[in-house]
Amino acid sequence: GWGMIFGMPFTPLQQISPFLFLGMGVDVVFILVKAYDIIIARTPDTTLGEAFRQLMSTAGLSVQVTLLASAVAFALGSTDLLNSVRWFSAYATMNTLMIMVLMMTLFIGFFVLTEKRIAANYRDCCCCAPCAAAPEAPLAAAVGVPLDPLQLQQAPGQSPRMVKGTGVPVVESADMGPVPPLVPPVPLSPIKAGSWSPASADTPPGAAAGVNNRVVADKENMVKYFFRVYYAPALSKWPVKLLVLALFIGYSVASFFGIYRMQYGQPLEDLAPDGSYLQDYAAMASSTYQQQVGNPVGLYFRYLDFSSPQQQGDMLRALDKVLANPYINASVSGFQGNWYITFNQWAAANGTRMTSEGGCVNPYTNRATGYIAPIINNSPVAQPLAGCIPQAAFYPLLSEFLNQPRYRGYRNDVIRGSDSRIVTARMTVMQVAPMGNDKFNMEYIEAVRDLEDELNDQVFPKEVAAAPSYVMFMWNSMYINYEGDALLPEQALLYFILALVGVGVVVLFMLVNPLAALYMMISVGLVDLFLFGELWILGVRFNQVSVINMIMATGLAVDYSVYFAQKFMTVAADGTLNGRMVLAMSETGSAVFLGGFTALCGTVPIAFARSVIIRTFFVLIFGTILFSLLVGLLFMPVIFSIIGPPAVKSVMALDLGAPAGQQQQHPRALDAVWVDDPEGEA
Numbered sequence: 001g002w003g004m005i006f007g008m009p010f011t012p013l014q015q016i017s018p019f020l021f022l023g024m025g026v027d028v029v030f031i032l033v034k035a036y037d038i039i040i041a042r043t044p045d046t047t048l049g050e051a052f053r054q055l056m057s058t059a060g061l062s063v064q065v066t067l068l069a070s071a072v073a074f075a076l077g078s079t080d081l082l083n084s085v086r087w088f089s090a091y092a093t094m095n096t097l098m099i100m101v102l103m104m105t106l107f108i109g110f111f112v113l114t115e116k117r118i119a120a121n122y123r124d125c126c127c128c129a130p131c132a133a134a135p136e137a138p139l140a141a142a143v144g145v146p147l148d149p150l151q152l153q154q155a156p157g158q159s160p161r162m163v164k165g166t167g168v169p170v171v172e173s174a175d176m177g178p179v180p181p182l183v184p185p186v187p188l189s190p191i192k193a194g195s196w197s198p199a200s201a202d203t204p205p206g207a208a209a210g211v212n213n214r215v216v217a218d219k220e221n222m223v224k225y226f227f228r229v230y231y232a233p234a235l236s237k238w239p240v241k242l243l244v245l246a247l248f249i250g251y252s253v254a255s256f257f258g259i260y261r262m263q264y265g266q267p268l269e270d271l272a273p274d275g276s277y278l279q280d281y282a283a284m285a286s287s288t289y290q291q292q293v294g295n296p297v298g299l300y301f302r303y304l305d306f307s308s309p310q311q312q313g314d315m316l317r318a319l320d321k322v323l324a325n326p327y328i329n330a331s332v333s334g335f336q337g338n339w340y341i342t343f344n345q346w347a348a349a350n351g352t353r354m355t356s357e358g359g360c361v362n363p364y365t366n367r368a369t370g371y372i373a374p375i376i377n378n379s380p381v382a383q384p385l386a387g388c389i390p391q392a393a394f395y396p397l398l399s400e401f402l403n404q405p406r407y408r409g410y411r412n413d414v415i416r417g418s419d420s421r422i423v424t425a426r427m428t429v430m431q432v433a434p435m436g437n438d439k440f441n442m443e444y445i446e447a448v449r450d451l452e453d454e455l456n457d458q459v460f461p462k463e464v465a466a467a468p469s470y471v472m473f474m475w476n477s478m479y480i481n482y483e484g485d486a487l488l489p490e491q492a493l494l495y496f497i498l499a500l501v502g503v504g505v506v507v508l509f510m511l512v513n514p515l516a517a518l519y520m521m522i523s524v525g526l527v528d529l530f531l532f533g534e535l536w537i538l539g540v541r542f543n544q545v546s547v548i549n550m551i552m553a554t555g556l557a558v559d560y561s562v563y564f565a566q567k568f569m570t571v572a573a574d575g576t577l578n579g580r581m582v583l584a585m586s587e588t589g590s591a592v593f594l595g596g597f598t599a600l601c602g603t604v605p606i607a608f609a610r611s612v613i614i615r616t617f618f619v620l621i622f623g624t625i626l627f628s629l630l631v632g633l634l635f636m637p638v639i640f641s642i643i644g645p646p647a648v649k650s651v652m653a654l655d656l657g658a659p660a661g662q663q664q665q666h667p668r669a670l671d672a673v674w675v676d677d678p679e680g681e682a
């Protein structure tokens with residue numbers, strides 16, 4: 001809707017965006033809900049307001065920065081010179097910003113109302129009807145969390161009870177009212193490096209004897225259990241790390257190799273629906289006629305006095321240079337006919353006294369080679385000219401010539417104004433056949449650009465100086481695609497550099513560590529690199545659809561890596577990189593995986609489209625999400641566990657109401673320690 005309000009054109013590729021951004025939105029929901037469950041599980045005595053305050057200051061911040069980085073990546077794509085890429089990126093930018101706004105406002109608002117309904121013991125479907133039985137635990141369902149080295153005494157007015165089927169005590173107030181979020185501190189004994197892990201015993205190292213260590217566990221889902229017990233600890237083993245690095249390095253090398261071996265261009269038949277007559281016709285034309293003969297090309301002349309013998313001669317000299325170009329089939333071009341050469345020969349045959357002024361020479365004379373040379377060289381179009389048509393006789397003769405029944409077809413080659421003078425004239429030639437060269441389009445259009453510059457500078461310098469634009473140019477209906485293909489490598493490289501820098505700058509504000517931001521840039525770059533490998537392996541051509549997927553990859557890759565990186569920066573665990581990685585992956589891995597899996601499922605309907613372009617889009621976006629998951633769940637944890645940045649020492653929430661010298665860090669912080677700093681230096 002906003003796109004239409006701002007006048008953005010709606011292209012066919014915009015139809016795919018709902019499937020893609022649905023997955024992005026669901027991913028954000030998973031992250032926020034999982035983070036909230038961890039907060040409630042770790043500190044079930046917290047108030048609703050405090051729980052959501054912590055949620056928005058941790059996972060909420062991560063989501064906002066992630067979506068902002070994605071929006072920046074998409075916005076940079078909207079600066080592309082290709083309209084299809086530009087408008088898709090503009091829509092993607094608006095979609096991402098809308099997701100960020102709605103998730104931080106509408107979704108959180110409904111989330112709060114849902115938690116209030118649960119706390120008030122009302123039903124989910126009929127929210128006005130109370131439930132018969134009291135809820136098992138206040139505010140949220142119990143979920144499994146890694147044990148945190150945090151010990152708290154039971155607050156006054158609270159009575160312990162067990163979570164159903166666990167034997168684990170949960171704190172609740174006697175009247176089910178709000179529980180004070182801060183409780184008196186208990187001194188902690190130091191935690192030795194390597195002595196603690198998320199899958200360790202129920203009592204964290206350093207727990208004081210007789211203290212009620214409140215941890216809600218055992219009701220975690222299978223995915224979270226797998227990440228906590230098996231997956232995260234496995235990544236801490238050196239054999240697994242070496243295997244992961246070897247696989248990523250190997251595929252990176254293959255992807256670099258694939259950049260130079262992949263095919264380019266957009267086959268015309270891919271633009272038509274499956275099974276249509278147009279698709280069959282385009283496939284036959286591109287595989288036979290265009291591969292054997294080539295496409296017709298028009299040489300257009302304008303801003304000229306076509307009656308001038310000098311400019312008649314200049315047109316023929318320009319045609320001669322075009323026929324000499326290696327990308328033009330001079331022999332086959334003779335079959336196309338030429339309005340001026342035929343007009344000149346007709347005028348001479350009808351007794352017109354030709355002039356030598358202008359130097360009109362037929363460029364087709366003895367030009368043809370090969371087995372068709374005898375046919376072309378002996379045809380009328382290749383016969384020598386007697387000279388140029390006199391200026392005074394040009395237009396009267398032209399009107400008579402075009403009115404001849406056998407020459408009326410040339411009316412399409414000249415556009416005349418109200419005074420019967422020629423405004424624009426066209427001469428048709430044939431380009432050479434690609435002969436299976438997928439880079440032909442890019443090479444050919446570069447040659448055309450150089451040829452146009454040469455002709456306008458050397459043949460028509462005075463006319464160009466007096467005209468508002470080129471006097472002579474070449475045109476074929478496929479030039480739009482050729483131009484797009486030629487611009488792709490340069491535009492794609494420029495975009496990737498800008499997007500990586502933009503993502504790095506945005507992420508740096510959240511991670512506040514240059515090394516962590518650099519790793520995020522590397523993760524985004526790897527996803528794009530892996531897509532090049534996919535293009536080569538699956539035989540998918542590099543074209544505008546591919547570039548759009550590269551832009552999508554840059555935006556989506558951030559989502560699946562930054563949440564782990566942010567968690568890694570804020571945990572201490574046992575003080576080692578391995579311990580921090582295991583704890584961070586235990587808490588974020590399941591949410592990232594489920595979000596990515598849901599996004600993959602959201603793209604499945606695209607696979608059944610009747611368009612080759614849409615199905616190609618599915619293959620690439622599926623690869624984008626898959627590679628983003630692999631980088632976020634394998635590469636990033638391994639790299640952070642080997643050369644990771646130090647933890648950020650931050651105070652999550654201070655009890656500003658406490659007396660001076662007794663300000664305390666909130667116990668909900670993942671690695672919280674109580675602060676007793678009489679000097680006020682904490």
